Amino acid sequence: MPPTRSKPEKPPDQSKVADAARVKATIREVAHRAGVSTATVSRALNRPEKVRAETRERVLQAVRETHFVFDGIAASMISRRSRTIGLIIPTITNSIYAASTQSIQHTAQAAGYTVLLGVSEFSPRLEADLAQRLLERRVDGLILTGGNHDQSLIEKMRTNGVPFLITWKLMRGKDWPSVSFDNYKAAWSAVEFLVSLGHRRLGLVCGRTDVNDRALDRRQAFEDCLERHGLAVDPVLIYERDFEMEEGASAMSAMLDTPEPPTAVFCANDIQAIGALSQCRERGLSVPGDISIIGFDDLPVTSYTRPKLTTVRVPAHDMGRRAAEIMIASIERQIPLQSVELQTELIARETTAPPRFRR
Amino acid sequence: MPPTRSKPEKPPDQSKVADAARVKATIREVAHRAGVSTATVSRALNRPEKVRAETRERVLQAVRETHFVFDGIAASMISRRSRTIGLIIPTITNSIYAASTQSIQHTAQAAGYTVLLGVSEFSPRLEADLAQRLLERRVDGLILTGGNHDQSLIEKMRTNGVPFLITWKLMRGKDWPSVSFDNYKAAWSAVEFLVSLGHRRLGLVCGRTDVNDRALDRRQAFEDCLERHGLAVDPVLIYERDFEMEEGASAMSAMLDTPEPPTAVFCANDIQAIGALSQCRERGLSVPGDISIIGFDDLPVTSYTRPKLTTVRVPAHDMGRRAAEIMIASIERQIPLQSVELQTELIARETTAPPRFRR
DNA sequence: TCTAAAAATGTAAACGTTTGCATTTTTGTT
DNA sequence: AACAAAAATGCAAACGTTTACATTTTTAGA
Structure with a gap:
């Protein structure tokens, strides 16, 4: 029988070899080199305990030799799992979101x-x-x-059967799982603190409540707490602004130009608080002598303002870590997503004091 | 012939239907519903101009009706493109990285x-x-x-033929494309500025040069610039620390406890500068009366310290945007990755002045 | 040594798109 | 009306894994 092999198995594709430094190896080539099937390679890679030590070693050797790079896309395709978590935040620039993002990322990683x-x-x-x-x-x-989402988004998540988790806002009413502290409660504690110091005329600077339900919670707490104490909620002392120090400064400026300025201001985030504080000092006002300021978030920098900012410490890192943990547990072990309420803490530093003149 | 259909085409999988609100549709079902082939659906979705308007509309209608969700994983599998960019940063918490990250993200999005x-x-x-x-x-x-990477990483990128780009560090010597400003040059300008004010004894606080080549560049510039002016580089005035305000404060503290403290300090990042500044004021030193401080990065908060921090403005946003643009252009139109050098700017604010006592 | 059970491995069919090529339809020119 | 060219569409083979299920090998007990 003459050696006629009309169809050689795998013609070495010269062009491709020339292009890339090395042609990317697939699981198939690894299998061939190790003298096993692709199934065994897959198992050696994903569930090492399922293959004999000796075989495993042979596979790993082949992986090294071929410079094999696992294709997670192909794997996801069939296994229906991507080992991937989506995270949507409103902005990274505000370092408080950066903090929770970092923790989520770290835990996921x-x-x-x-x-x-x-x-x-x-x-x-x-x-x-x-x-x-x-x-x-x-x-x-x-x-x-937060809890302010497009209806279509919720539908899509349900259609795809993708679990989701809310951070930065406690979802009590709805059946959405959330990992957060209570914005309302935390803000209330801040306002309550000012009132307990003897302040009777309070101002508020917060985020835009139309696009930010955390800001809304905080504003609501501010108003409710004042009412509860029989204090006036003067609209001229309420400012909804973007998260910029400059915005905090200009809001404070407007407040001070008011006929009857407040003796204390609650800034519902530290960014704006820093601006507000700066504005006061710019005008030569003593803080907390002439005016008290309390912030929200406890950014690292608040220990380095002068005077040091009184604020509400928010468990950003814990929140991120717990959220990621719960999400991953749900994905891997079908543990239903559970809501968690975290606690905040009022950090009394140097920008708050009783008002100079009691009525 | 009796009606024996032993194998009905698609037995409706009751259990699955019960589980998910709707069974996820594939391109196949869309195609069937629209009365076209899967190829046409794919084209209608990806290159609409390639299919007749009428057909396209029919497909889109079917997409809506079936609540079809495109499977990007399957698409990537075959098209060899994921429409995905990997970004690795050392930390998100330092808001300067947050800034460039935000821009990259925004542009990519x-x-x-x-x-x-x-x-x-x-x-x-x-x-x-x-x-x-x-x-x-x-x-x-x-x-x-930065440019400090594990050798295996570089190899892997080459093996996979994945283009990469360096940010935050200009790669002059190597053939790696980078989009950045020149750390050395920028730091030099800061030090030069202090020297030009008349300072002769300078301190440095910077990041850990063993893990951070940007910090190394900046330190190098500091030392070279001093030498160039015939000034002493006193190791006792050089501090390599982590990126924490606290670290800046303690480094400054150590410097001030030195027998011959500096009259000016270059903090190679604003985080540490804020800590250093705070430490000076804590000790009742006047800045810039007793000591000058210059930072690096121009974080937003530097306009709100007291006094306002002199610093070097770094084009974080531009850098992010340009990097993303260049990367995407390379991916989509095979434009080779080009390096770009961006400029920095010294922002003279209030923490720098000539030394009180000239020698 | 034999045998049953357990462990390891192999076979081959998915997964849901994209895309080269073939075929059909439409358009435009004469 | 006929025809060529262009446009639109369809066919079917990938892409590189995972994973039931089948088969082979090993282990252990008698």
Whole structure:
């Protein structure tokens, strides 16, 4: 029988070899080199205990030799799991979101997950588009910020059967699981603190409540707490602004130009508080002598303002870590998503004191 | 012939239908409903101009009716493109990295890309692991921070043929493309500024140069600039610390406890500068009367310290945007990655002045 | 040594798109 | 009306894994 092999198994594709430094190896080549089937390679890689030590070693050797790079996309395709978590936050620039993001990322990373990041810029519309894209990439879970979302987003998550978790806002009424502190309660404690110092005329600077339900909670607490103490809620002392120090400064400025300025101001976030504080000092006002200021978040920098800022410490890191942990537990062990309420703490530093003149 | 159909085509899987609100539709069902082939659906979705308007409309209608969610994983599988960019930064908590990250994210988002985020915590080892995971997820490109990387990482990127870009550090010597300002030059300008004010004894606080080549550049510039002016480089006035305000404060404290304290200090990042500034004021020293301080980065908060911090403005946003743009252009139009040098600017504010006593 | 059970491995069918090529339909020119 | 060219659509083969299920090998007990 003459040696006629009309169809050689695998013609070495010269062109391709020339292009890339090395042709990317697939599991198939690894299998061939190790003298096993692809199934065994897959097992050696994913569930090492399922293959004999000797075989495993042979496979690993082949992996090294071929410079094999696992294809997670192909794996996700069939296993229906991407080991990926979507995270949507309103902004990274505010370092308080950076803190929780860092923790989520850290926890996910440690568990072998990578996070897909989206920034919604406080727009539910943009958020929905973003989420759509994350869903298309088949994230195993989605971590959102706040409770203000486009209806279509919620539907899409349900359709895709993707679990989601809310951070930065406690979802009591709805059946959405959330990992957060209580914005209302925390803000209340801040206002209560000012009132307990003897302040009777209070001002508020907060985020835009139309796009930020955390700001809304905090404003609500401010108003309710004043009412509870029989104090006036003067609209001229309430400012909704963007998260910029400059905005805090200008809000404070407006307040001070008011016929009857407040003796204390609650800034519902530290960014604005820093601006407000700066504005007071710019005008030569003594803080807390002439006016008290309390912030919210406890950014690291608040220990370094002069005077040091009284504020409400928010468990940003814990929140991120817990959220990621709960999400991953849900993904891996089908543990239903559980809500968690975290606690805040009022950090009394140097920008608060009783008002100079008691009525 | 009796009607015996032993194998009905698609037995409705009751259990699944019960589980999920709706069974997820595939392109196949959309195609069937629209009365076209899957190829046409794919085209209608990806290259609308390639299908007749009428057909397109029919497909889109079917998409809506079936609540079809595109499977980007399956698409990536075959198209070899993931529309995904990997980004690895040392930390998010330092808001200067948050700024460039935000811009990268924003630009990518606008171009239809999703960013996969990794945080290396200044460890090349961890970074390599992280990158491996991103590569496994088949990112179309990788944006890294600085030039200090594990050899295995570089190899892997080459093996996978994934383009990468360095930010925050100009890669002159190596052939790696980078989008950055020149750390050395920028730091030099800061030190030069202090010297030009008349300072002769200078201190330095910077990041850990063993894990951070940006800090190394800046330190090098500090030392070289002093030497150039014939000034002493006193090791007792050089502090390498982590990026914490507290670290800046303690470094400054140590410097002030020195027999011959400096009249000016260059803090190679604003975080440490804020701590240093705070420490001076804590001790009742006048800044810039007794001591000058210059920072680096121009974080927003530096306009709100008292006195306002003199610093070097760094084009974090531009850098992020340009990096993302260049990466995407490279991915989509095979434009080779080009390096870009951005400029910095010295922002003279209130923490710098000539030394009180000239020699 | 034999045998049953357990462990290891192999076979092959998915997974849901994209895309080269073939075929059909439409358009435009004469 | 006929025809060529262009546009639209369809066919079917990938892409690189995972995973039931089947088969083979090993282990252990008698």
